[in-house]
Amino acid sequence: MNFVEELRWRGMLHDIMPGTEEELNKGMASGYIGFDPTADSLHVGHLTQIMTLTHFQKAGHKPYALVGGATGMIGDPSFKSQERNLLDESTLQKNVAGIKAQLENFLDFTGDNSAIMVNNYDWFKNFGFLEFIRDVGKHITVNYMMSKDSVKKRLEDGSGLSFTEFSYQLLQGYDFYHLWKNHNCVLQMGGSDQWGNIVTGTEFIRRKDAGSAFALTTQLIKKADGTKFGKTESGAVWLDPERTSPYQFYQFWLNSTDADAKSYIRIFTLLDRETIEALDAEHDAAPHLRVLQKALAKDITIRVHGEAAYEKAIKSSDFLFGNVGIEFLSELTDAEVKGIFEGVPNFNISLAELQEGINATELLAGKTAVFPSKGEAKKMIQGGGVSVNKNKIATPDDIFNADNLINGKYLVAQKGKKNYFLIIVG
Template identity: 75%
Template sequence: MNFVEELRWRGMLHDIMPGTEELLNKGMTSGYIGFDPTADSLHVGSLAQIMTLIHFQRAGHKPFALVGGATGMVGDPSGKSQERNLLSEDVLQKNLAGIKAQLEKFLDFDCGANSAQMVNNYDWFKDYTFLDFIRDVGKHITVNYMMAKDSVKKRLEGEGMSFTEFTYQLVQGYDFYYLWKNNNCALQMGGSDQWGNIVTGTELVRRKGAGEAFALTTQLIKKADGTKFGKTEGGNIWLDAEKTSPYKFYQFWLNTSDEDAKSYIRIFTLFDEETIRSIEAEQDAAPHLRMLQKALAKDITIRVHGDAAYEKAIKSSGFFFGNTDIEFLNELNSNEILALFDGVPNYTINAADLQQGINVIDLLAAHTSIFPSKSEAKKTIAGGGVSINRNKIAVEDVISPAVLINGKFILAQKGKKNYFLIIAE
């Protein structure tokens, strides 16, 4: 497999330094991508870079994942309009552990010569004094060179930038130099907004180490409508199931537009070109079946969360269409239930009140406001228009703890489509 050609046909390649392809064609090359440890989980915005490392390893090369324990304390100004808050060492260590566990799902860390390797730049910066750094590194890169970078220009034209952020490209550049010297890393990869920082690294290798290093960047992922990829009204779509449930994760990909799905299935899956074209043909023949979105969502959900989580996501997706039995909800934890019913009106009642039993009319019109009055609740129930946990109820029914789903939830339904979640606490 030719790594660069793989990125090209998938529409991922953006910039590549002359000589990079020749280097890769000579044999196994070590290359790295940096990951920002500002949270204890990566999100889907990081997936393009993870996929780049996966393709790199599949092509027979050795991938390094650099987690920026040191650079995370500084903050990369690229693509940012404001300076970020600096993180404490304790928070960084927690974040690094979370990211490492996630990367191990995607990269093979035990496959011989081209096993993936994780490095933390805090390891080589923690004992590097400021005076040593500016003497050994700073003298090789001119201020004029640093000022010419787009990331610096844009910030200086706006709110300005601190000396801390200004030095970021030197710090990242030294990462490249260090990995080139100590780990034989000849290539740094990243998103297209990282080109300036990466090239600073190649310059440092050339000027300080009298060596040669190379650069490659991938396209920044955008949605066809111009909005930012990976963001929803609820914020980031995380790879951590505790932050974004597998159901929400699956739905994010399933709800992708047809145009976006055609590019995403190339970028975020390992399907070959023939398989993708076959799925596209199915999509063109029956667009309403959304075969592209289903194939995309299935592949990514399984690789991030596993088969069992994918099956749960499928059952959850079918719940509101009546394709999934109510008993399925007992297989979900509280967070998964809340994620499933996100957007559904919810009410909280006192769990102690349920111990004595609550008449269903009181539950729906007094303990909650699902109905504006008891008379309206009574009339609708008598007409067979209300269900509790998908069971029709009568006006004399009393609701007890026995009906609770997972010991905490009651699902009320008015008519066919109006759901309400009652939470007993």
């Protein structure tokens, strides 16, 4: 199966320039995707693009990952309502390095079609303004640039955009030219919001060197209910285990709705069509077992965080959501307990405080920050939404003392069903 067919059955393909498929069928081709260094870690929203590159490489092509050290200084106006703050250079350097390190986990950097990482800062840093407007600006008309949806939208809604942002598409267009000229990159890929920028590149290549280059975009991932993909209450889901623990990462995927899981498993895993269709069928037959969600979460967690982290996430999940009682903890060593609660927020309180006896609101909102205020703790306790050691707290005045400790040092607090907190005495 060729690259484009692969994307197509997975439901990833959004738009493709005529001739692209034919070009790729000729043999090994080089193509690239750009990543914006707005943070020092990628998040799950970037996974679509990472998977696109992965499929590209698996189909025998040579993938380039471009980190936008230069374009990141400008900011893409595409479909953003406001100009973004410019990042300073040192932050940018740090972000580029972080992203680079993560991308290395997904792509194969060995072999004939080894992946290559480039940073557009390298070819822009010594590119003078006069030189740029003469060699690049000359080939693209303002009319053409203004007709882009991303620009048009900003003009129409009156918010306007700075010259800096307006220039963005030229920079991205030049990136494509540079890679086409020097690395024989004939294809740029990206999310569907990047179509305009990508096409500026192919247009530039055509006008400047009469060359031909191609464009392909992927579907923007949305949840079935129309809300944004990749966000939880606590913010974006990052690939960096420091920002989003493997346990939280695993849970994020496991909690996908049925409809979402069906599309995600196609987009975010490398499982083949037969396997996925078999899982679909199995899931439909017994949806409560959630085989799709489990397979999805497993596949991605292992690829992002490794087998060991996945095993840990499973153990934590089994304990936190399974039917095991709280006594289970007493059978574990300290290290095992720590492992289970890795990624669960924890708080420390002193043994002395606990020995005096402490009421529920004070414990959860005063001594620890399970709740931001006592009022809120009280309300939720009254609403029946708080448990300690897997037992519901009946009233806000329930007293806890050293007798409630598990293994002599832990209390497990639960806000709702899914939010756990570990209180450690010591």
